[in-house]
Amino acid sequence: xxxxxxxxxxxxxxxxxxxxxxxxxxGLSLRVSLAATLVSCLVGLPIGALVAVSRFPGRAGVIVIMxxxxxxxxxxxxxxxxxxxxxxxxxxxxxxxxxxxxxxIAQSILISPIVAALSRQVLEDLFNEYREQFASFALxxxxxxxxxxxxxxxxLITVALAAFGRSxxxxxxxxxxxxxxxxxxxxxxxxxxxxxxxxxLPLAMALGIVLLILALGVNALVSxxxxxxxxxxxx
Amino acid sequence: xxxxxxxxxxxxxxxxxxxxxxxxxQDKSILVQSTTSTANxxxxxxxxPAFEKASGIKVNVVAVGTGQAIKNAQNCDADVxxxxxxxxxxxxxxxxxxxxxxxxxxxxxxxxxxxxDPAGVSGSNDAMTALAxxxxxxxxxASRGDDSGTNKKEIALWNAAGIDPSExxxxxxxxxxxxxxxxxxxxxxxxxxxxTDRATWISFVNKGDFTIAVxxxxxxxxxxxxxxVNPDKCPSVKVAEGQAFIDWLLSNEGQDAIGSYKINGQxxxxxxxxxxxxxxx
Numbered sequence: 001x002x003x004x005x006x007x008x009x010x011x012x013x014x015x016x017x018x019x020x021x022x023x024x025x026x027g028l029s030l031r032v033s034l035a036a037t038l039v040s041c042l043v044g045l046p047i048g049a050l051v052a053v054s055r056f057p058g059r060a061g062v063i064v065i066m067x068x069x070x071x072x073x074x075x076x077x078x079x080x081x082x083x084x085x086x087x088x089x090x091x092x093x094x095x096x097x098x099x100x101x102x103x104x105i106a107q108s109i110l111i112s113p114i115v116a117a118l119s120r121q122v123l124e125d126l127f128n129e130y131r132e133q134f135a136s137f138a139l140x141x142x143x144x145x146x147x148x149x150x151x152x153x154x155x156l157i158t159v160a161l162a163a164f165g166r167s168x169x170x171x172x173x174x175x176x177x178x179x180x181x182x183x184x185x186x187x188x189x190x191x192x193x194x195x196x197x198x199x200x201l202p203l204a205m206a207l208g209i210v211l212l213i214l215a216l217g218v219n220a221l222v223s224x225x226x227x228x229x230x231x232x233x234x235x
Numbered sequence: 236x237x238x239x240x241x242x243x244x245x246x247x248x249x250x251x252x253x254x255x256x257x258x259x260x261q262d263k264s265i266l267v268q269s270t271t272s273t274a275n276x277x278x279x280x281x282x283x284p285a286f287e288k289a290s291g292i293k294v295n296v297v298a299v300g301t302g303q304a305i306k307n308a309q310n311c312d313a314d315v316x317x318x319x320x321x322x323x324x325x326x327x328x329x330x331x332x333x334x335x336x337x338x339x340x341x342x343x344x345x346x347x348x349x350x351x352d353p354a355g356v357s358g359s360n361d362a363m364t365a366l367a368x369x370x371x372x373x374x375x376x377a378s379r380g381d382d383s384g385t386n387k388k389e390i391a392l393w394n395a396a397g398i399d400p401s402e403x404x405x406x407x408x409x410x411x412x413x414x415x416x417x418x419x420x421x422x423x424x425x426x427x428x429x430x431t432d433r434a435t436w437i438s439f440v441n442k443g444d445f446t447i448a449v450x451x452x453x454x455x456x457x458x459x460x461x462x463x464v465n466p467d468k469c470p471s472v473k474v475a476e477g478q479a480f481i482d483w484l485l486s487n488e489g490q491d492a493i494g495s496y497k498i499n500g501q502x503x504x505x506x507x508x509x510x511x512x513x514x515x516x
Binding site (some may be wrong): 086088098194197200 | 266271275279280295296297298307309310311312414415416417419420423438439440441442469471
């Protein structure tokens, strides 16, 4: 396919040339996805940890619901946030629709369940290892949550990366609540959708390659940080 | 140690919130709900810098189908509506959502199709007969199917031809339920005839072996209108800025700018504001 070669060439030329429009779009993609990842960790990790260390009636049902919410359809989340943030909606007075903040809200709703459900599984495995020690120290539940969150931090980084990946690759929700407005709410995925709709498939493909490289960069960076941190921890 | 981590997290969150503080929103800006055809054609990229320079007002454009654009404007999520479905626009104004509708510009619709021309309609200037031939030959036809201005026009043409294509939906009639560009991509991909506005077609890149099959019928006229959303219904509307944008579009300067936008030497839109009426009004 000639299109692929063309797309690769174009992608590298764009990155090498540091096209300011492209940099702006990449920057917003990163800011929105990282902010959503941060929010989802602040919301999802405590929930995941709490469910991991607690035993209560209906717990199995809660876990099923948490796992099912990982499959939230982005378009539905987008519509839900749109209806709430629209001027005609209950939160319309905040004037957040078609802003990056709206995109962060939609993506946070989308990926918080991923963080909660995955961290619950990771931390529960850890908890089962520590259970008897916790019991012998008679630790409070809060202390248990803190301990497993801290000891599970390296696995939890992978959980956060999964959430980041989902939000960076997502288009259905952000195009509804962000509106794909140039120089305001246009991110990588909505730019790809736009170029596809213009029939400029090589450019769309090139942007897709840039997005992949971006995801690769973030993952490599986190991986490097983690290795460094681990080396210091065990040194 | 752990509480430090929590504080770090909160500090980071505060940083994120600060990064998204609406510095842009405090500048003068308006929100325009418009159609994919105007945005995909690149018209706004050409027009808006001139207006923004002249007025200092930033114009943010959301490009969706005409049906969705009108819905969004009814929800007060717009200052200005710029779409192409005259009947729906007049209803929008009549119901009090819009202040007044102005003719802005026009172009026309064309039916594009594969070089093989399975329905034998190439070169026709009679849209209704061409559609009847497509239906008779059961040649593939890709429809927007999304309640957009183009979709409304297409349905009106089928009605005029006395055909109900929805009976054949999924057979030779393919309703994509997506935007103009996506429908053209699908049409080119499966060799289906597509009704499209000329501006999108001229600027469309992925044409394959498709050419314009039907053009020049009066029934294919495509009028765009512009409306200020009514502040009585929507107090959030930025009346002064929105009106400034509309006034500029209808002014000699704006109309000339619309007429001078060309791709490959071809004009995409033809200005059609009633300039005399504007001055009087």
